Amino acid sequence: MTMPRTLMASEISEQPDALSRTLERLLPLRVAARDLAADRRHVLFLARGTSDNAAVYGRYLVDIHTAQRAALGAPSLVTHYQVSKELSDTLVVSLSQSGATEEIVAAQRWAARCGARTVAITNVAGSPLAQEADLAMTTAAGDELAVPATKSYTAQLLAVAVLADALGSEIGELEVQLRRVPRVVRELLDDKADLATAVELLASSGTVLAAGRGLAYGTALEVALKLEETCLQPVRGLSYADLRHGPIAVIDPDVCAILVAADRGPMLEGMLDLASELSGLGARVLAIGGGPRLARLADVHLPGPDLEERLAPLGLIVPGQRLVESFARHRGLDPDRPRSLSKITRTDRRTAGPR
Amino acid sequence: MTMPRTLMASEISEQPDALSRTLERLLPLRVAARDLAADRRHVLFLARGTSDNAAVYGRYLVDIHTAQRAALGAPSLVTHYQVSKELSDTLVVSLSQSGATEEIVAAQRWAARCGARTVAITNVAGSPLAQEADLAMTTAAGDELAVPATKSYTAQLLAVAVLADALGSEIGELEVQLRRVPRVVRELLDDKADLATAVELLASSGTVLAAGRGLAYGTALEVALKLEETCLQPVRGLSYADLRHGPIAVIDPDVCAILVAADRGPMLEGMLDLASELSGLGARVLAIGGGPRLARLADVHLPGPDLEERLAPLGLIVPGQRLVESFARHRGLDPDRPRSLSKITRTDRRTAGPR
Numbered sequence: 001m002t003m004p005r006t007l008m009a010s011e012i013s014e015q016p017d018a019l020s021r022t023l024e025r026l027l028p029l030r031v032a033a034r035d036l037a038a039d040r041r042h043v044l045f046l047a048r049g050t051s052d053n054a055a056v057y058g059r060y061l062v063d064i065h066t067a068q069r070a071a072l073g074a075p076s077l078v079t080h081y082q083v084s085k086e087l088s089d090t091l092v093v094s095l096s097q098s099g100a101t102e103e104i105v106a107a108q109r110w111a112a113r114c115g116a117r118t119v120a121i122t123n124v125a126g127s128p129l130a131q132e133a134d135l136a137m138t139t140a141a142g143d144e145l146a147v148p149a150t151k152s153y154t155a156q157l158l159a160v161a162v163l164a165d166a167l168g169s170e171i172g173e174l175e176v177q178l179r180r181v182p183r184v185v186r187e188l189l190d191d192k193a194d195l196a197t198a199v200e201l202l203a204s205s206g207t208v209l210a211a212g213r214g215l216a217y218g219t220a221l222e223v224a225l226k227l228e229e230t231c232l233q234p235v236r237g238l239s240y241a242d243l244r245h246g247p248i249a250v251i252d253p254d255v256c257a258i259l260v261a262a263d264r265g266p267m268l269e270g271m272l273d274l275a276s277e278l279s280g281l282g283a284r285v286l287a288i289g290g291g292p293r294l295a296r297l298a299d300v301h302l303p304g305p306d307l308e309e310r311l312a313p314l315g316l317i318v319p320g321q322r323l324v325e326s327f328a329r330h331r332g333l334d335p336d337r338p339r340s341l342s343k344i345t346r347t348d349r350r351t352a353g354p355r
Numbered sequence: 356m357t358m359p360r361t362l363m364a365s366e367i368s369e370q371p372d373a374l375s376r377t378l379e380r381l382l383p384l385r386v387a388a389r390d391l392a393a394d395r396r397h398v399l400f401l402a403r404g405t406s407d408n409a410a411v412y413g414r415y416l417v418d419i420h421t422a423q424r425a426a427l428g429a430p431s432l433v434t435h436y437q438v439s440k441e442l443s444d445t446l447v448v449s450l451s452q453s454g455a456t457e458e459i460v461a462a463q464r465w466a467a468r469c470g471a472r473t474v475a476i477t478n479v480a481g482s483p484l485a486q487e488a489d490l491a492m493t494t495a496a497g498d499e500l501a502v503p504a505t506k507s508y509t510a511q512l513l514a515v516a517v518l519a520d521a522l523g524s525e526i527g528e529l530e531v532q533l534r535r536v537p538r539v540v541r542e543l544l545d546d547k548a549d550l551a552t553a554v555e556l557l558a559s560s561g562t563v564l565a566a567g568r569g570l571a572y573g574t575a576l577e578v579a580l581k582l583e584e585t586c587l588q589p590v591r592g593l594s595y596a597d598l599r600h601g602p603i604a605v606i607d608p609d610v611c612a613i614l615v616a617a618d619r620g621p622m623l624e625g626m627l628d629l630a631s632e633l634s635g636l637g638a639r640v641l642a643i644g645g646g647p648r649l650a651r652l653a654d655v656h657l658p659g660p661d662l663e664e665r666l667a668p669l670g671l672i673v674p675g676q677r678l679v680e681s682f683a684r685h686r687g688l689d690p691d692r693p694r695s696l697s698k699i700t701r702t703d704r705r706t707a708g709p710r
Contacts, residue, residue, distance in 0.1 A: 041441065042397075049600035060429070064436050071426035074415070076569050076596070080621040081419050086396065089444070207589060214431050225601045234562060234605045236591050241431070241702045245404035246580045249694055250589045266435040270703055339604055347596045348625055 008146040008230075008328075008335040012321045016186040018151040019314075021140035022158050023178060029137055030166035036117045036135055037167055042090040043070045044116070046107045048347060050149045050225060051095035051156060054121075056218035057313045058093065058160040064215070065174070065310060066167040075103045075347075078110045087116035093163065094120045097144070097152040099127020103347055108132060121159045123152045137163065146336040148230045150321050153222065154185070157314045164310075177311050184305045188318040191303055195326045198300045201286055202327055205256035208233055209247065211274070212260040213240035213267045216289070219313045220260045223288070223320040230338050231327045240270060253282035259298070260316055263291035265309030272297060288323075289316050363501040363585075363683075363690040367676045371541040373506040374669075376495035377513050378533060384492055385521035391472045391490055392522055397445040398425045399471070401462045403702060405504045405580060406450035406511060409476075411573035412668045413448065413515040419570070420529070420665060421522040430458045430702075433465045442471035448518065449475045452499070452507040454482020458702055463487060476514045478507045492518065501691040503585045505676050508577065509540070512669045519665075532666045539660045543673040546658055550681045553655045556641055557682055560611035563588055564602065566629070567615040568595035568622045571644070574668045575615045578643070578675040585693050586682045595625055608637035614653070615671055618646035620664030627652060643678075644671050 037043070043062045045055035055072055062070035068091070077083045092111040096104045099122030108129060112118055120133035123141050130136035139155035158181065165174040202208060208227065212220030217239050224237030235258075238247060251257075257278045261271040268290065275285050275297040287294045289304020289312065302323065305315025328335035392398070398417050400410035410427055417425035423446070432438045447466040451459045454477030463484060467473055475488035478496050485491035494510035513536065520529040557563060563582065567575030572594050579592030590613075593602060606612075612633045616626040623645060630640050630652040642649045644659020644667065657678065660670025683690035 041444070048596060052600075060432070060436075063429070063432050063438055063440075067441070069440050074418075074569075076622075077415070077418050080569060080625075081415075083418055085418075085424050086422070089396070214429075214435060228601045229604045232605050234591075234602065236589075241403055244702055245407075246583045247589065249584045250587050267431075270435075273703070347599055348628070 006146065006325060006329070006335050008148055008150060008325050011144055011146055011150045012318070012325060013189055014142070015151045015154050015318065016182040016189070018141040018155055019158055019182040019185060022155045023182070025140050026137055026159055026162045029135065030162060030171050032135055033119060033163055033166040034171060036119065037068065037091045040089060040091040040117060041068055043068045044073045044090050044092045045070065045095065046073045046075060046092060046104055047095040048075065048101060048104065050153050050222065051097060053218045053222040053225065054153060054156040054160055055095055056221060057157055057215065058164070060215045060217070061160060061164045061310060062167065065164045067169070068167055073107065075107045078107045079103050085114050087111055087114035090116045092116040092118045094118065094129050094133065095156055096129055097123045097149055097156070099124045099129040105129055119163065121156055123155065147338055148226055148324070148335060154314060154317060161311055161314065174310065177308055180307065181311060181314050184307055184315050185318055188305055188315055193302045193319055193322065194300060195322055198286055198302060198323050199327050199330045201256055201284055201300050202233065203330060205284065206254035208256045208258065209236045209238055210258040210260065211238045211240055211243045213270060215309055215313060216260045216262055216267065216316060219316045219320065220258070222317055223258055223260060226320065226324045227327065230324050230335050231331055231333060232339060233327070240274060243274070251278060251281040251283050255283040256286055257283050258286045258288065259290065259294065260288045261290035261294055262309040262312035262316065263289060263304055263306065268293070288319050360684070361501065361680060361690050363503055363505060363680050366499055366501055367505045367680060368544055369497070370506045370509050370673065371537040371544070373496040373510055374513055374537040374540060377510045378537070380495050381492055381514055381517045384490065385517060385526050387490055388474065388518055388521040389526060391474065392423065392446045395444060395446040395472060396423060398423045399428045399445050399447045400425065400450065401428045401430060401447060401459055402450040403430065403456060403459065405508050405577065406452060408573045408577040408580065409508060409511040409515055410450055411576060412512055412570065413519070415570045415572070416515060416519045416665060417522065420519045422524070423522055428462065430462045433462045434458050440469050442466055442469035445471045447471040447473045449473065449484050449488065450511055451484055452478045452504055452511065454479045454484040460484055474518065476511055478510065502693055503581055503679070503690060509669060509672060516666055516669065529665065532663055535662065536666060536669050539662055539670050540673055543660055543670055548657045548674055548677065549655060550677055553641055553657060553678050554682045554685045556611055556639055556655050557588065558685060560639065561609035563611045563613065564591045564593060564598070565613040565615065566593045566595055566598045568625060570664055570668060571615045571617055571622065571671060574671045574675065575613070577672055578613055578615060581675065581679045582682065585679050585690050586686055586688060587694060588682070595629060598629070606633060606636040606638050610638040611641055612638050613641045613643065614645065614649065615643045616645035616649055617664040617667035617671070618644060618659055618661065623648070643674050
């Protein structure tokens with residue numbers, strides 16, 4: 001591994017430790033989480049931005065791994081439409097690294113008033129979200145100084161996975177795999193991935209899109225968001241299905257398609273098909289994960305984690321983070337302080353006025 | 356109004372009649388819909404592509420207008436992950452114009468097996484979705500020959516609104532407004548909107564995005580999808596919040612931002628703010644709806660419908676459709692037969708193989 005040159009690079013490299021610490025802190029909370037959700041058939045995630053990409057993963061993981069049904073909440077229903085709902089069948093999971101995102105704090109308060117039980121996943125123990133939740137799952141990523149979230153994001157994903165393990169048919173089904181995550185992430189950091197060729201591919205493309213499906217969909221959204229905010233490269237993050245239902249019409253040789261997939265699982269065949277189809281239309285394919293079969297169909301391949309599909313997103317983002325950090329420097333940008341972004345984004349500049 | 360030159364233009368102009376017929380057919384089904392949902396606290400929408408944009412509207416409208424909680428389902432949870440869920444608290448609403456979209460048919464069957472009651476919104480009475488649902492709400496858009504969905508889409512929106520009226524605290528609260536829709540759509544068709552200037556603006560922009568919020572978010576997605584598939588113009592459809600949390604970093608004078616908003620309602624202030632901010636960053640703003648205040652902040656303004664916010668999406672898409680049809684012809688494309696699209700898109704080319 002080369003010497004970290006930026007805060008972002010050094011925070012990327014801290015992830016194995018951050019994940020180990022977070023795991024030790026959160027695993028003991030599973031019984032409390034399970035008790036809290038015992039009579040709850042629904043899990044509702046509330047988040048914005050990067051945290052929302054973690055919630056997209058959480059939605060699929062909870063739906064796939066547990067008997068509960070998961071959904072993504074729209075904070076504006078609370079902040080602007082003042083809806084009132086019966087939430088006595090629901091566990092609400094709020095995600096915010098700072099634990100202070102105003103509209104998420106407002107939405108969690110609303111949920112509690114409506115009868116929901118609440119879990120807050122934050123990186124700040126004393127934050128409003130953490131203090132007010134029935135259960136605070138506080139990650140141990142440590143201070144994050146670069147504006148782009150890296151270790152705080154993977155720690156969120158880990159918290160979501162620990163929560164899913166708590167809600168599954170038996171606590172601990174995911175534990176062996178969870179304990180492998182820090183080591184697998186370290187392997188990805190040590191991997192001599194061909195970042196230079198990947199950066200070259202991005203730099204020579206007029207249009208970049210990122211697609212994933214199911215459990216890996218949130219990773220594609222996060223790669224797109226980070227490339228956009230850190231590298232000032234417009235990138236559309238898309239689900240596999242949305243790509244097929246529209247943008248496929250405008251694929252041409254100027255397009256670089258970043259495809260994200262776990263090495264195994266039911267989504268792989270479709271992603272292989274998509275890679276072939278995109279190549280046939282002249283696009284260049286940059287694959288993250290997907291194993292040797294996707295690698296063979298891609299122009300550039302960044303290996304993903306050796307983790308089962310349910311936990312693969314905890315590692316899949318890592319080559320994406322390294323790519324973003326390298327590409328920002330290639331463009332002469334400071335990845336630690338992207339233009340026109342601050343650590344906490346406010347969705348509304350003024351306090352939203354109810355009408 | 357100029358003479359229709361394309362099938363798409365003529366189907367756009369048929370919408371007042373299609374909406375009148377659909378309204379007369381569906382209003383009497385409200386009691387049956389209400390009975391079906393009587394013990395159901397959750398409404399789950401299942402759809403893909405254009406129908407999914409109608410579902411996005413439905414999700415907000417049901418959450419805002421009724422006591423039920425609405426969510427968007429991910430068909431891949433059924434087709435690829437074979438999840439099993441308890442749906443005895445749920446009304447599932449499937450949308451597909453043909454009523455034959457394979458994965459939606461599969462998902463509706465799955466939902467029924469899991470205990471859901473089912474409503475199918477299609478434009479084809481004998482279709483599998485319609486035949487198998489507990490209640491078929493079949494729109495009366497008539498045959499649609501152009502590939503881009505126009506009248507079948509607004510008829511879907513109308514069906515969703517009739518369903519929401521059925522599920523509200525009292526049947527009929529939306530009826531007066533619903534009955535105004537065909538006339539208001541006709542006014543929009545007769546409006547001497549400055550389509551030529553709007554087309555000019557799109558043609559001179561390197562990057563186009565479309566944003567909306569809350570009830571109008573689905574309209575922004577649909578404008579983006581239609582511009583992309585019909586005009587081969589890559590367009591990102593975004594929520595207001597997602598735009599603020601990422602893409603705002605890459606706004607420059609080459610960007611045309613299409614902002615969609617109702618003339619009134621709690622989202623208008625935020626959209627005015629966003630228009631000012633985007634203009635300040637040098638982007639050109641093409642406003643659809645939003646009344647005189649948004650018009651003043653926009654480079655080009657296409658007036659929206661005189662409908663309350665809950666039903667505004669039924670008219671807001673109409674200037675968007677006219678824009679798409681004009682822009683396609685401006686580009687020398689045939690809007691009736693876009694490249695590489697057929698009337699029914701299959702998400703998976705092969706039958707998805709369970710693992």
